Amino acid sequence: MPSAPSARDRVLDAFENILITQGERTATLDAVAAEAGVSKGGLLYHFGSKDALVEGLIDRLGALVVDDLTNIRTAPAGVVDYFLRSSVNTESPLDRAIIAATRLAQGSQPKAQEALKSMQRAWFDVVNEAVGDEAVARTIMLVSDGLYYNSALLPTALSETSNRALANMDELVAMVSRLTR
Amino acid sequence: MPSAPSARDRVLDAFENILITQGERTATLDAVAAEAGVSKGGLLYHFGSKDALVEGLIDRLGALVVDDLTNIRTAPAGVVDYFLRSSVNTESPLDRAIIAATRLAQGSQPKAQEALKSMQRAWFDVVNEAVGDEAVARTIMLVSDGLYYNSALLPTALSETSNRALANMDELVAMVSRLTR
DNA sequence: GTCTATAGGACGATAGAC
DNA sequence: GTCTATCGTCCTATAGAC
Numbered sequence: 325m326p327s328a329p330s331a332r333d334r335v336l337d338a339f340e341n342i343l344i345t346q347g348e349r350t351a352t353l354d355a356v357a358a359e360a361g362v363s364k365g366g367l368l369y370h371f372g373s374k375d376a377l378v379e380g381l382i383d384r385l386g387a388l389v390v391d392d393l394t395n396i397r398t399a400p401a402g403v404v405d406y407f408l409r410s411s412v413n414t415e416s417p418l419d420r421a422i423i424a425a426t427r428l429a430q431g432s433q434p435k436a437q438e439a440l441k442s443m444q445r446a447w448f449d450v451v452n453e454a455v456g457d458e459a460v461a462r463t464i465m466l467v468s469d470g471l472y473y474n475s476a477l478l479p480t481a482l483s484e485t486s487n488r489a490l491a492n493m494d495e496l497v498a499m500v501s502r503l504t505r
Numbered sequence: 506m507p508s509a510p511s512a513r514d515r516v517l518d519a520f521e522n523i524l525i526t527q528g529e530r531t532a533t534l535d536a537v538a539a540e541a542g543v544s545k546g547g548l549l550y551h552f553g554s555k556d557a558l559v560e561g562l563i564d565r566l567g568a569l570v571v572d573d574l575t576n577i578r579t580a581p582a583g584v585v586d587y588f589l590r591s592s593v594n595t596e597s598p599l600d601r602a603i604i605a606a607t608r609l610a611q612g613s614q615p616k617a618q619e620a621l622k623s624m625q626r627a628w629f630d631v632v633n634e635a636v637g638d639e640a641v642a643r644t645i646m647l648v649s650d651g652l653y654y655n656s657a658l659l660p661t662a663l664s665e666t667s668n669r670a671l672a673n674m675d676e677l678v679a680m681v682s683r684l685t686r
Numbered sequence: 687g688t689c690t691a692t693a694g695g696a697c698g699a700t701a702g703a704c
Numbered sequence: 705g706t707c708t709a710t711c712g713t714c715c716t717a718t719a720g721a722c
Contacts, residue, residue: 331687331688345613346612346613347611347613348528348529348611348612349529349612350612350613352714352715353715353716353717354715354716362687362688362689363690364689364690364717365687365688365690365691365718365719366688366689368716368717368718369688373717426658426659427611429658429659430528430529430608430611430658431528431530431531432526432528432531437659440659441659459676459677459680460680462677463648463677463680463681465651466647466648466651466652466655467644467647467648467651469650469651469654469655470647470648470650471647472654473651473653473654473658474650477610477611477654478607478610478611478618478621478622492640492643495640496640496644496647499640499641500644502683503680503683503684512705512706533696533697533698534697534699535696535697535698543705543706543707544708545698545707545708546700546701546707546708546709547705547706549698549699549700550705550706551705553699555698555699
């Protein structure tokens with residue numbers, strides 16, 4: 325029930341927003357405070373420094389990943405089907421946190437890099453357990469990363485590959501299922 | 506014969522270097538000039554503004570892509586084999602230009618986004634022509650994007666997936682060839 | 687808990703010497 | 705073709721009022 329998000333959460337939302345739509349460079353304290361509707365001083369009360377803001381975002385990502393792993397494991401259509409379909413950016417809270425963290429990771433923020441790495445490892449373990457073949461699991465991970473790269477990393481790109489893949493998600497899932505047999 | 510690169514080329518090399526290793530934020534005119542071994546004024550003689558510097562990098566990328574397309578088409582081992590193997594970052598001039606452009610594309614630089622998009626489209630056309638099946642070609646593109654994402658986008662990540670894939674490139678090529686039969 | 691004001695440094699760009 | 709010096713702006717962070 326997201327009735328009235330706290331100022332702290334509004335700041336994190338604003339930080340994500342700017343990172344996703346305009347990149348790391350534009351995500352200054354001034355810009356984040358303005359987008360969140362607070363003053364710079366107000367922002368710095370909740371997050372004492374820019375580093376603390378980054379940590380706040382990574383912590384939020386960590387919590388969302390924990391939930392996601394449960395969703396993957398218990399998906400009615402199966403692990404691989406759910407995992408692949410959830411690899412295109414749907415603007416979910418998790419997607420937004422991942423994309424924002426990826427922006428930070430490319431600005432030599434070691435903590436963001438580590439968070440993404442451990443997320444990837446956790447996903448691999450679940451997929452690998454489901455398909456029971458490491459080579460197949462690795463290939464599925466690459467397809468998933470490719471989907472993310474296309475739909476999330478090139479902001480307004482609407483890249484050809486991704487658009488086609490999105491329109492043909494059933495086809496892609498069938499394609500990948502050829503590997504498991 | 507790269508005996509003595511011109512100051513202009515040294516500036517572009519430095520710009521790429523900083524974008525790749527430290528991200529867009531750190532790639533300031535001061536930092537690029539220092540890395541290239543020229544003064545800020547000297548840099549601005551060759552590239553009149555930061556925008557011109559970005560354009561210079563994108564032009565370099567365009568030229569390298571043209572060469573690469575010829576390499577892919579004429580590869581002895583075949584289009585798909587060559588394409589996939591060249592999708593891991595080998596620190597080649599092309600790889601470096603792509604990664605640097607990707608950093609810029611995430612900072613809402615439309616020109617960098619368009620350059621990457623047209624590169625992707627050109628690759629897809631070659632792969633599609635070679636395999637003669639759009640769904641298979643799309644999947645191959647996604648695997649390639651996944652390889653790039655892992656080996657190039659998360660700077661020092663040395664991500665699990667990518668490392669394993671690198672060590673098992675033969676295995677991956679075999680995996681993908683299952684799709685074409 | 688949120689604000690304004692401001693310090694101190696880094697940023698992109700210009701001017702002009704050599 | 706390359707340099708130094710400098711301007712105006714923007715950045716992170718602190719101090720202190722409310």
